[in-house]
Amino acid sequence: MKRVSVLILLTVATLSVHVYGQTNTTVYGGHIQNHQGEAVDYATVVLLRNGDQIAGGVTDSIGNFALKADTGAYTLIIQCIGFETIHKSIRLSADTREAFILETSTYALKEVVVQAPNIERKADRFVVNVSPASGKDGTELLSQAPGVWLTDENISINGASGTKVFVDNREIKLSGEELLSYLRSLKSEDIRRIEVIPIAGAEYDANMRGGVIRIALRRRLDNGVQGNISMGTVLAPSLTRYLPSAGLHARIGKWSIQAAASGIFTPNDRSKMSSEREYPEEAVHFSSLSGFDTRSGYGTGRLGAIFEIDTANSVGGEIEYIRQTAKGPSWSRTNLTKGEFMLNSNGKYGQRSQYQTVTATMNYLHKIDNRGSAIKLIVDYANKKSKGDNDYSVTQKTEMLKHDSLYRSHADATYEIVTSDLSGLKYFNKNLSLNAGLKYTHTSMDDYSRYDGLSQQQEWEENPVYGHSLKYKENIMGAYASFSAEAGKWSLIAGLRGEYTQTDDRSDRIKRDYFDFFPNLSATYAFDRMKKWMLVGQYARNIERPAFYTLNPNRLQTSDYSYQIGNPYLRPTYINRFSATLVYNYRYTLTVGGNLHHDLIREFCKQDAGNPDISYITYENHHSENHWFVAINLPMQPTAWCNLTANFVGVRQDIRMTEEAAFKAHYLAFANANATFLLPADFTAEVQYSGTSRLYSGNSEVAPRHTVNLAVRKKFADNRFLLTASANNIFDRQQSFVSRIDAYTTYSRYESALSGRTFKISLTWNFNSGKKVKKSKIERSSADERSRLNEK
Structure with a gap:
């Protein structure tokens, strides 16, 4: 137990020094909205250098984004279905935040040249960013999430029993067909993000043994x-x-x-x-x-x-x-x-x-x-x-x-x-x-x-x-x-x-x-x-x-x-x-x-x-x-x-x-x-x-x-x-x-x-x-x- 505690403290100290010690990395963030002042969620934001994608992400539910990249010159591309694509040359020398307004497209977006990954791996979880245009329901989205096992009787992570499902921080205390019916009622335009947590963290009860799925x-x-x-x-x-x-x-x-x-x-x-x-x-x-x-x-x-x-x-x-x-x-x-x-x-x-x-x-x-x-x-x-x-x-x-x-x-x-x-x-x-x-x-x-x-x-x-x-x-x-x-x-x-x-x-x-x-x-x-x-x-x-x-x-x-x-x-x-x-x-x-x-x-x-x-x-x-x-x-x-x-x-x-x-x-x-x-x-x-x-x-x-x-x-x-x-x-x-x-x-x-x-x-x-x-x-x-x- 003492060795584990010492390892945690040393690792935390090392990372904390690393966080504050870096000088060549900047954070480029901003807010995206339409002409009506409404936030645009799930817009794709990427930084390119010499044609290679260096950083990418998507806007959250209130239209904000944040990318990390080294200082230097980049091409910024912002895309979202139903809106005109933005191309802009930028130079990063310090942390920067900008606001953008997307113009409504007169024609459907036929091709997405660059795209941020819809699945990210964090320290303790997979994060699946859901596109509202995918046309899938909750069970279809979950069946494609990493490690999620979906049957008519159970939902689990890597087959482990006891997995809990939360929707907006509230546990869904259903099982079997009832739970599947509820999840099918959720559509891709309703779901912003799915998180798959194989091993629950300290903020969850100690008997949360089967991992957590958060929607x-x-x-x-x-x-x-x-x-x-x-x-x-x-x-x-x-x-x-x-x-x-x-x-x-x-x-x-x-x-x-x-x-x-x-x-x-x-x-x-x-x-x-x-x-x-x-x-x-x-x-x-x-x-x-x-x-x-x-x-x-x-x-x-x-x-x-x-x-x-x-x-x-x-x-x-x-x-x-x-x-x-x-x-x-x-x-x-x-x-x-x-x-x-x-x-x-x-x-x-x-x-x-x-x-x-x-x-x-x-x-x-x-x-x-x-x-x-x-x-x-x-x-x-x-x-x-x-x-x-x-x-x-x-x-x-x-x-x-x-x-x-x-x-x-x-x-x-x-x-x-x-x-x-x-x-x-x-x-x-x-x-x-x-x-x-x-x-x-x-x-x-x-x-x-x-x-x-x-x-x-x-x-x-x-x-x-x-x-x-x-x-x-x-x-x-x-x-x-x-x-x-x-x-x-x-x-x-x-x-x-x-x-x-x-x-x-x-x-x-x-x-x-x-x-x-x-x-x-x-x-x-x-x-x-x-x-x-x-x-x-x-x-x-x-x-x-x-x-x-x-x-x-x-x-x-x-x-x-x-x-x-x-x-x-x-x-x-x-x-x-x-x-x-x-x-x-x-x-x-x-x-x-x-x-x-x-x-x-x-x-x-x-x-x-x-x-x-x-x-x-x-x-x-x-x-x-x-x-x-x-x-x-x-x-x-x-x-x-x-x-x-x-x-x-x-x-x-x-x-x-x-x-x-x-x-x-x-x-x-x-x-x-x-x-x-x-x-x-x-x-x-x-x-x-x-x-x-x-x-x-x-x-x-x-x-x-x-x-x-x-x-x-x-x-x-x-x-x-x-x-x-x-x-x-x-x-x-x-x-x-x-x-x-x-x-x-x-x-x-x-x-x-x-x-x-x-x-x-x-x-x-x-x-x-x-x-x-x-x-x-x-x-x-x-x-x-x-x-x-x-x-x-």
């Missing part, structure tokens, strides 16, 4: 209303699902108002699981088959507003409500044979569950200067209540007797999260900044469950072995500081986060207090002036706290011979992450690195102590698990009408379950490819492949799986409508698992309608009254804590 929207200050309405459906032989959604953004004077609502309604979702056990004794046989018929409804509504007090101050608030209900019968049939003894079990289960979540956010923003310096205060509250009622009927038969049993269960849980976050960002100049902040998070969980069985006297009697009461509190206090500097071909971000955590499990009388440092370092070296060839090194220490469902010791019965139960004694996982990335031509990347886990939380299959024929799933800490990986990102455009992105990750997984055990090595592979074809008449076709090798977790394995998706999209009515039709997992690849314990090995196959072959169709209407509005967003500070509330 910045264009600022439009005109009054008006903009929104979209979408309706979709997912169909399969045993699945029916409806996906309505709507969003509205309004700008009225100093007020920015946003509202959104969406739902997932599933009147029919059938699935089944089959299991076989392999015993050392040949005379023992076990097989089971379970079926599930689930009907569920999910809805969410969100309303927020931002009031701009003046040009430097604004205040905002947002309220969100989420509700989900699910119910449906399930059944199981199990046959167990031990020599001459045969036992047949038939179970019928009635399951009903629901939860609702209410969140509220308030924030205040004070802008210090025009460079981006600001002070922010965010207060966030989330409350989740859930309950479930289940009825069970089990019949067990042998050749000699028949036994019927009835039992029921009831569960109630309440979760509360309160956070406050104060942060400040100061830009000393374009190349030097400091970001610091304080954060406090309080979490409480009150979980109760009761199991009753029907006695021979036909009376309900409580079974205390299955029931449980859990009262859990957690307090996290954090502070961080992050320093950023650029000097010549070098750029650096160095940060340190400290977190003090206090937990109190009153039910099991478990108390923990611990303090941790989480350093973060990113350094980039450019081999050429235009930064086409770059080498990036990154290091971060992270923590992954147990999700609440893994801590909950309530027994969840899945069949007569299996159940699932949490572990309140779980310890948090610590991760040391480091990587080196070679970047070519801004977007092609080769990354090698490692993720070293201590106390990694994994699922384990175990044998019940009371009945050896029953197995259960619980959660335990691996002593250590190291992932050594290589990742390749290859975005290509072989023709003007075809975009192809291919990603590959190879991993060596070294597992040591206990401190005394030896390491066991496994080799894993992940691949993802996405081909998009731009067809005539505003048609777009997309083919997507996703594949994983055999995976290993605890004493279980997941079989390899390869899926292929096909989608066709049609834009019409001046892009106001988008019609999408797709076939997912067209070869109907299902999921298989293996669990190994000393007594036997269990082979299971899960056939789910939702993860099998499905057909989807959706129609989205984008409407706009007046000029498009500025889509201001409410910042939240408890994004990662809330993710621990998610159901498994």
Whole structure:
């Protein structure tokens, strides 16, 4: 730890001297607008010398640009679609700033002779500058961003789980089809910039392990209303699902108002699981088959507003409500044979569950200067209540007797999260900044469950072995500081986060207090002036706290011979992450690195102590698990009408379950490819492949799986409508698992309608009254804590 701190300080000192010691480099900046006085964003600005491009960039959302170049004579070229090109000879001898007015072009720009790169690599992130004229939606833009993996189920960076998506500093807490629908509603004319951060910095919570994708929207200050309405459906032989959604953004004077609502309604979702056990004794046989018929409804509504007090101050608030209900019968049939003894079990289960979540956010923003310096205060509250009622009927038969049993269960849980976050960002100049902040998070969980069985006297009697009461509190206090500097071909971000955590499990009388440092370092070296060839090194220490469902010791019965139960004694996982990335031509990347886990939380299959024929799933800490990986990102455009992105990750997984055990090595592979074809008449076709090798977790394995998706999209009515039709997992690849314990090995196959072959169709209407509005967003500070509330 001391060596890391000394290295950071020495590097910072060296770069700081370099920043102030250079005398032959100037900054040429300016502002570009049209004749109406409106800022022109995404205009291309380049400096040429003897026909060679020396520096280049694009204007930001308010029309400003800044280029670095040595002193001397240059040709300045400014281009933007729809405007006349500016050519001007300039001589740089000191830092200079100029203003330009672009003339409207009487004809379309036919050829762009020079162009600034639309992808830049900073010390800790890729920055994709989006052209408003590209005509792409959010998913199409993300699929071409370096290292981004996009599937129907998940968005990740280099295949790593836990990636967070933020739009204008607000986390989008959607997943699966809902998240993709939201991103498709964003168009290239809405999106100004996409940032891909593989390793989150010190300003993010220490458990932000999967990286961050940040989407910045264009600022439009005109009054008006903009929104979209979408309706979709997912169909399969045993699945029916409806996906309505709507969003509205309004700008009225100093007020920015946003509202959104969406739902997932599933009147029919059938699935089944089959299991076989392999015993050392040949005379023992076990097989089971379970079926599930689930009907569920999910809805969410969100309303927020931002009031701009003046040009430097604004205040905002947002309220969100989420509700989900699910119910449906399930059944199981199990046959167990031990020599001459045969036992047949038939179970019928009635399951009903629901939860609702209410969140509220308030924030205040004070802008210090025009460079981006600001002070922010965010207060966030989330409350989740859930309950479930289940009825069970089990019949067990042998050749000699028949036994019927009835039992029921009831569960109630309440979760509360309160956070406050104060942060400040100061830009000393374009190349030097400091970001610091304080954060406090309080979490409480009150979980109760009761199991009753029907006695021979036909009376309900409580079974205390299955029931449980859990009262859990957690307090996290954090502070961080992050320093950023650029000097010549070098750029650096160095940060340190400290977190003090206090937990109190009153039910099991478990108390923990611990303090941790989480350093973060990113350094980039450019081999050429235009930064086409770059080498990036990154290091971060992270923590992954147990999700609440893994801590909950309530027994969840899945069949007569299996159940699932949490572990309140779980310890948090610590991760040391480091990587080196070679970047070519801004977007092609080769990354090698490692993720070293201590106390990694994994699922384990175990044998019940009371009945050896029953197995259960619980959660335990691996002593250590190291992932050594290589990742390749290859975005290509072989023709003007075809975009192809291919990603590959190879991993060596070294597992040591206990401190005394030896390491066991496994080799894993992940691949993802996405081909998009731009067809005539505003048609777009997309083919997507996703594949994983055999995976290993605890004493279980997941079989390899390869899926292929096909989608066709049609834009019409001046892009106001988008019609999408797709076939997912067209070869109907299902999921298989293996669990190994000393007594036997269990082979299971899960056939789910939702993860099998499905057909989807959706129609989205984008409407706009007046000029498009500025889509201001409410910042939240408890994004990662809330993710621990998610159901498994």
